[in-house]
Amino acid sequence: MRSLRSISAEALVSHPQVAQQSLDSVAHNLYPLLFKASYLLEQAAVIRALLERWPLEEFRLSVLLGPHSEPPVDLRDRTCRPCLEACVQGLADHVLRAAGPWRLRVADLTGVRDVQVQQCPCGRALGRWGRTELLARTCCQLQAASLVVRPPVRVLTDLFVTEGNFELVLRALGPGPAPLRVHCLSFRADSLGPSQLMQVLRLAGPGELHRLEVVHNVRLHAGHVQQLLAQVGFPQLASLTLPAKAFDAPPSSTLSPDREDRLLTSIAWELSQMSQLNELSVAFSTLTGKIPKLLGPLRTPLRTLDLANCSLNHEDMAFLADCTHAAHLEVLDLSGHSLFSLFPSTFFRLLGRAAQTLRVLTVEECDIEDSHVSMLILALSPCHELCELRFLGNPLSARALRRLFVALCELPKLRRAEFPVPKDCYPEGTAYPQDDLAMSKFDQQKYDAIAEDLRAVLLRAGRGDIQVCTPLFGSFDPDIQETSNELGAFLLRAFKAALENFSRALEQME
Numbered sequence: 001m002r003s004l005r006s007i008s009a010e011a012l013v014s015h016p017q018v019a020q021q022s023l024d025s026v027a028h029n030l031y032p033l034l035f036k037a038s039y040l041l042e043q044a045a046v047i048r049a050l051l052e053r054w055p056l057e058e059f060r061l062s063v064l065l066g067p068h069s070e071p072p073v074d075l076r077d078r079t080c081r082p083c084l085e086a087c088v089q090g091l092a093d094h095v096l097r098a099a100g101p102w103r104l105r106v107a108d109l110t111g112v113r114d115v116q117v118q119q120c121p122c123g124r125a126l127g128r129w130g131r132t133e134l135l136a137r138t139c140c141q142l143q144a145a146s147l148v149v150r151p152p153v154r155v156l157t158d159l160f161v162t163e164g165n166f167e168l169v170l171r172a173l174g175p176g177p178a179p180l181r182v183h184c185l186s187f188r189a190d191s192l193g194p195s196q197l198m199q200v201l202r203l204a205g206p207g208e209l210h211r212l213e214v215v216h217n218v219r220l221h222a223g224h225v226q227q228l229l230a231q232v233g234f235p236q237l238a239s240l241t242l243p244a245k246a247f248d249a250p251p252s253s254t255l256s257p258d259r260e261d262r263l264l265t266s267i268a269w270e271l272s273q274m275s276q277l278n279e280l281s282v283a284f285s286t287l288t289g290k291i292p293k294l295l296g297p298l299r300t301p302l303r304t305l306d307l308a309n310c311s312l313n314h315e316d317m318a319f320l321a322d323c324t325h326a327a328h329l330e331v332l333d334l335s336g337h338s339l340f341s342l343f344p345s346t347f348f349r350l351l352g353r354a355a356q357t358l359r360v361l362t363v364e365e366c367d368i369e370d371s372h373v374s375m376l377i378l379a380l381s382p383c384h385e386l387c388e389l390r391f392l393g394n395p396l397s398a399r400a401l402r403r404l405f406v407a408l409c410e411l412p413k414l415r416r417a418e419f420p421v422p423k424d425c426y427p428e429g430t431a432y433p434q435d436d437l438a439m440s441k442f443d444q445q446k447y448d449a450i451a452e453d454l455r456a457v458l459l460r461a462g463r464g465d466i467q468v469c470t471p472l473f474g475s476f477d478p479d480i481q482e483t484s485n486e487l488g489a490f491l492l493r494a495f496k497a498a499l500e501n502f503s504r505a506l507e508q509m510e
Contacts, residue, residue: 135172142180163192198228268293279304302329340372380408408463
């Protein structure tokens with residue numbers, strides 16, 4: 001139930017001119033209430049005026065929008081473009097005010113969540129890349145203004161840097177006096193060269209960085225990774241994501257097995273110096289036989305581990321099943337490995353060790369067939385903390401899926417399951433794993449009937465709380481959605497460069 005304070009705040013901000021004229025006579029402790037009411041009703045002009053006059057030493061966006069502030073509704077998944085632009089413009093207005101000291105010391109813009117469907121009135125989102133570009137542009141504009149030298153406002157933020165905003169971010173992070181000083185807590189990089197990545201990370205304040213995501217179109221090899229970890233350093237890093245093939249040997253040199261081993265040992269040692277590291281994603285890197293050397297030295301147990309398509313062998317799986325990390329894992333991705341054909345006992349032992357903590361399990365394209373369902377059910381049965389199970393791309397029949405769904409009803413905390421299109425819906429003899437074209441050619445009518453039957457299994461067991469779906473081409477990724485045009489252009493340029501290099505090589509051979 002809304003309080004009288006909340007109702008009054010919403011009534012005031014509903015009249016923007018009156019609200020702005022009244023701010024100087026409003027008690028300081030009411031500013032957070034008025035801010036959330038303005039955000040809820042998308043009153044951008046009031047938000048900007050509130051930030052300009054902000055009388056408190058801290059402005060923390062996620063706290064102000066969270067469910068524990070008035071009104072008691074969670075607005076953190078509203079990355080509303082007009083509201084967020086007004087926040088940054090208000091911060092700029094705040095430091096440009098000539099009269100009076102700045103009360104604001106810290107502006108924390110982190111903690112908002114990017115979702116597929118916006119619930120704000122305008123329905124227009126400002127994603128992480130857009131927020132980075134907006135803040136960087138504002139900082140550059142302020143650097144060019146003539147301002148009285150005062151202690152800068154610390155702006156805590158999450159940066160998403162690509163080739164499209166690289167130069168702007170560099171200028172914003174550059175040395176020199178600045179009224180807004182950016183402090184990066186989370187950093188995502190895409191479509192950058194290794195040297196660009198190193199350059200921007202050094203300026204972004206790696207000593208404060210908690211999360212680093214280097215993804216997709218950043219072409220790193222093991223030499224780059226070792227250089228990045230050794231020369232830049234991330235003492236507070238809790239989460240690290242590296243792109244595909246990040247552990248491949250440098251292509252320009254012919255490393256002996258011993259040299260490759262020393263490079264991996266150095267990377268593992270650098271990771272072991274990160275006392276906060278508990279999330280590691282190294283999907284699509286060839287790590288056959290290297291998992292003990294990579295994960296063994298880590299000082300803290302991992303809670304999240306993504307080893308999808310890493311070509312693991314028996315030694316790797318045996319290490320995972322018996323290591324300290326297994327008893328602490330909350331999120332595990334082993335997609336792309338024939339778990340039940342190659343590692344039935346070790347996979348069973350691994351899930352047994354992780355059962356008390358595991359919340360999300362992904363086993364996509366793992367060659368799980370009908371004959372493996374009984375073993376899968378037995379392996380999952382102790383995982384009472386499991387909230388999400390993803391097993392797309394496995395050749396399972398409708399009958400096997402029905403058996404599995406009956407078992408899933410016994411997992412008390414399960415809320416989401418992503419299941420494959422049953423193989424009954426494809427032409428007989430369809431090969432697995434499937435490419436995108438083959439995956440999309442199935443009998444939609446037959447699939448709809450089977451999916452309805454599977455949902456009925458859950459409803460009859462009183463488990464309508466479990467959401468089930470088949471996202472053929474992956475779940476919504478707001479970062480990819482936001483930068484798809486730029487990344488597409490980057491890939492085209494990379495393809496063109498590869499063709500030119502190939503052409504030159506042919507000419508030299510002739």
